[in-house]
Amino acid sequence: MLFGKKKYNYLTILILYFKLAPGAVIIKTINNIIGSVIPTLNIIMTAKFLDNAVAAVEDHSKLSKVFFPLGAIIAILLFNYYVKIMVNLINTNAGNKIRKFVALAVADKKAAIKFKYYEHQKSVDVINRATVNLEVNLQGFFDQIFNAWGIIAQIVGFVIVLGMQLWWASLVFVVTCIPSFVISHKFGKKKYDVDKEMTKIDRKAAYISGILTSRDTIEERYTYGYTEKMNQEYINKYEVSRIARKKVDRKAWISRTASGMLVLISGVIVILILLPLAIFPDASGNIKLTIGMFTSLVNAIFGFSQQLQWAISTHVSDFKHKTEYLKDLNKFIEFEEDENSDCLPDTSIIKLKSIEFKNVSFKYPGTQSYILKNINIKLVSGKHYSIVGMNGAGKTTLTKLLTRLYEDYEGEIFINGKELREYEQSEIKALSATVYQDFCRYPLDFYNNIAIGNVNNIQDCERIENAVNIIGLSRIVEKLPKKYETPITKVKEGGIDLSGGEWQKIALARLIVNPAPLKILDEPTTELDPISESKVYEQFKEIINHNQKNKSTGITIFTSHRLGLTKLADEIIVISEGKAVEIGSFDELMAKDTIYAEMFKSQSEWYKENKEDDKSKKKNGGGVYA
């Protein structure tokens, strides 16, 4: 399996690649084996060809001997020109196989990991780095090793051919090349380190540039007129990074040139050793090194000095990048999972009788302070609850616990007397439906964006149409070019843009079609204008009443800043600093005249008919409120 428990290293990645695309691995291996002999073969055949051509110049009857090496050279050319194309095709094919597998495996893993990883930028970054382009990265590991193999084979082949002419010449070559390897290696590393360090400054510079050119910042950018100063800041940041990189670049270039020259020098030494062999006959009167072989070796040496300058340092920094990538991948694999989190909701709906929080305290993973402190509340079936409180008081956290996005709370939450954590995932899903503040705009058509709320019965058109009518979307559907089947995101061509308010209604319709008995609305109407908002809540009131008439049991919870709307609730729960400080009906809480009453009055003040005070406000500097 792609995401088992084991960690990945170079070897296991290769094994994985082999498992996913065995055909590609085999063909590429054969290709590489042939490919590693080719440079050496090229040296030998070129030498033969040259020698025979020289011989043929003097004696045209020897012309036939030219054809074999010429044929071999052409065959090598053919190989180079055409096999490359085939390998590209094989890579495309292997890429497809891997994509098919990896896309689903990544989706599974991402859905299974605990919610906390999505609430921290650092772990979100890990997820992104590990999963974006995973299929390309997998192939990258393989190709890198094959490339390295190719270069090594080329050098080894050369050393062997050279050794066949004069064994110690190849020894001299190898020894004199070592410093060049060391230097290249060192600067490949250095370049990687500086790149990593500067990336942060670059991101900052790019961010500033983004502020200065984005459409979203227009109002502030023009009103505050900060372009000039911020642009200066951009230039400063950019230059810091540029100069640092330039310094490293300079060093890297010097080292590359130096290492290339070292190879060149060791090449010269080798040529100096070979030169007498090519010129002076040995004891038996023959010239040991033919002009063809000499030419061929010299060409190979100078070819290396160019290639090695680049290859080693590039490989080293590439290797570093890949090791870094493996770290991210392994971190991602180690992220804890929730069991069975990908299941569908149960089709049988439990009868919700009560929800009880007993001494519930909670702090977010990695934080010190409690967001919920010793909450004790009991919600009963058939009632409509409203949770109010300041920002950061813990309203949304309660929702997250109820939907079991976090399980490590202290105390207990009982649903019908059974602890929440003892329920199956599928039961939890069948239990509640939520409209979040940041509800999802799914890349689906209008119909499915609502129907997804009732995932076990997506085909139930009647239910959808009913919800659309209740929430007041029917007029909008009529206006859509393909009615219910109109894509409403830009992902598909012909997708229509809907306004924020219209989307909010879709999210509410999604909630209505959901059969779950516990319905939670987490400030879902912020983008609606007052008339629409009032209508939405009125409609909800009706839904609740309707449900009650039909004796269907259920609980509705909504959180809102707009206290006027909390009057709809049978009971209001006031959360302050993590504690449930007041619980009661609107009338009870107003009579109590403490926190809730104070908040309500503060808001309703805006709607009081108080003409004289209003008129005098300018003169007295807001005296009404004093």
Added chain:
Amino acid sequence: MLKNKTKDSINFFYMIKKIYPMCYKPQPGYFVYKQILSMLLNVFVGMNVMITQMFFDTVYNASLRKSTFYSAITALIIYVSFKLANDITNAMNSFSWNVQIAKILGYLNSKINKKSGLIDPVEYENPKRLDDINKAIKGAEPAVIFCFFTSGLITRYVTFFIFMGFYLVSLKSTLILCLLFVFVPAITAHILRSSVFSKLEDKAAPIRREFEAYQDAASGKNFYKETRNLGSFRYFKKLIENTVYSLNAAIWDAGKRSALIDLGLNTLSFIGYGGVLLLLLKNLLDGEISIGAFAAVYSSIGMLFGIMEEFTSRIGTHADNFELIRNFLRFLIIPSDNRPNLKINKRDNIVIENANFRYPNANKDALKNINLTIKPGETIAIVGENGAGKTTLVKLLTGLYKPTNGSVKIGKTDVNTTSYRSLFEKVSGVFQKYQRYALTLKENVQISDLKNECNENKVEETLEQNSINVKNKDIFPNGLDTMLSREFDGIDLSGGQWQRIAIARGLYRDSDIIVLDEPTAAIDPIEESAIYKKFMKISEDKTAIIVTHRMGSAKIAERIIVMKDGEITEMGDHDKLLNDDGVYAEMYNAQSGWYK
């Protein structure tokens, strides 16, 4: 005026005319130096063949006893020194390339940044222009490469061809055919490639977009919570599975096609290569060229093909990048604001007369028949349904947008006649789309007034007024210098905290006119009323414009403007509007009903 430059009128020569000076300006010395280096390099390429020939000939002759061992050593020394010089020049050339391109890019980007603050903001509402603006940054690098590539055409390739041409002719006149064998296949390949590839549109792109969208919906960050709660993961997994098949099919199809094209192109190169080889062999056997010359040219064939391939592939990428370069240039020729700076007294009437406003490419007016006079020090509330034109009216009032017809004047000055800088002097605002800058807390406030030295006390005071407790080390570990972004190793804030910072930002700026455009959506009720109270107090002596759809907040204004479908339908104070029993009364009653 070049304002209406269309896609076609930005031709090759126009590109050269515009881009060259931009690349020359940041580092003139380097520019020339780089050109000389690249010319030198190509002379070396040609010389390389000659010196190689000389070296091999000498060695061969020495082996035949036609020359001495020492002359062979001398030839080797010359040969190696030349290779060294070549390597060093090569390294210098590559190094100077990186240095130069980085410098020029920085210059071009800052030019784009600056320009973005000088164009008419309404350009951002024009979809075609927005495309240019968004892609301008992407087009900067291709533009630089374009400059060096085209200049390199002369310094590199022409030099190279002339040099090689002379050398080959000097060996044997028919050898000039070698260049033909190298050049013709490469150029044919290029023509074929650009005509075939431009037709081979990436069919995979829309499928890929869909594929990625489903992956996101299944388990992406923003979808995780709801998808899990709904139990709809498997539904999306099925969609991923279905699209991956069509995506793979499209990718495979494109892969096959490009393999076919490559097959044809490589065959051409192969024929060319074979042609050169046979020509050389024939000349050698006929005794027309020496063995050294044969070996030298033979060992350079690879290099010749390499240079031609580089040449044509670069032309290829340039064709792809041309559209990006055009985006970049079209952006730069959008007219900049060059209206004069005028001293405008912001404590004067703002008068709008018969103004209409229409967004670019829209088919109806966003604002119609606007007539309005705002007195200095007045508090105006603008109310209306979503999309009624409230925010657009504010943009017209402050001069951010120019009316399509009619006029907007502050005192006697028409807002059309003066620069943005003068228009926004002593004007501040807090907007619906307030920004969450990934900067420090201090910078987040101070950014509204960067022209003046930062007054830390004032920053802190303004923040405290808005219930941001700077001294609370639990929230702001580094006080004012706390970085407000996880991305840059700082902290995360809640929506409500961000809103308060945005309000502090607007108030920090010294102003006579201030706009409050619904920034309070995520702030809780007690907090909100406190903010409005404070806002009233601070704006006592200012002209204040409040946009809201909370009717209770509108009531505090001296005058309420009700908008519907781009028109002002009602105007007056709260009581008058209630008596009129129009849209305002309906909205007010809808909301206040909840508080009775």
